[in-house]
Amino acid sequence: MYALKTLFHVRRTVSILFLTPNQPIRFRKFRFGEWEDSKKKKSFDPRLFQVSDESGKMVVEEIANFDQESLDGDDVMILDALNVIYVWVGAGANQDEKKGALNTAKKYLEQGNLPRHKQTTIETIFQGRETPTFKKFFPSWDDELFQRDERTVANMRKLLFE
Structure with missing residues (x-):
């Protein structure tokens, strides 16, 4: 049997996580008193x-x-x-x-x-x-926009x- 044991030491408790080959591996980080999912990215608008x-x-x-x-x-x-x-x-x-x-x-x-x-x-x-x-x-970038339209703002x- 294939299993991956991961130990987390949080608040003096030990959690053991068993993963089978079918389960995706998801890492989480304990931060500011709660678990954060590593796949969640904070959005940023340019x-x-x-x-x-x-x-x-x-x-x-x-x-x-x-x-x-x-x-x-x-x-x-x-x-x-x-x-x-x-x-x-x-x-x-x-x-x-x-x-x-x-x-x-x-x-x-x-x-x-x-x-x-x-x-x-x-x-x-x-x-x-x-x-x-x-x-x-x-x-919707158009490579020809500036070539055909010389009007600027x-x-x-x-x-x-x-």
């Missing part, structure tokens, strides 16, 4: 920020419910993907926005508001050269409000 100096000063604004069309080709965007911070550089972004976005991403990472892996990196991505891992945060604002 966050997107727009970095722009269109108003004359550097402004960082979070974009809620974002999609690919939220990426403004005239600015720099910061995508917080928990283990990687992406700095997406739009084709029309100026030098101040590029520098400001990188500094903002570094400060954001240093704040440490979220539990992150120690090896969290900042990756720079240029418009039109997005990696597959970056694209996966935008479920900033240009649309100008058209609407001028």
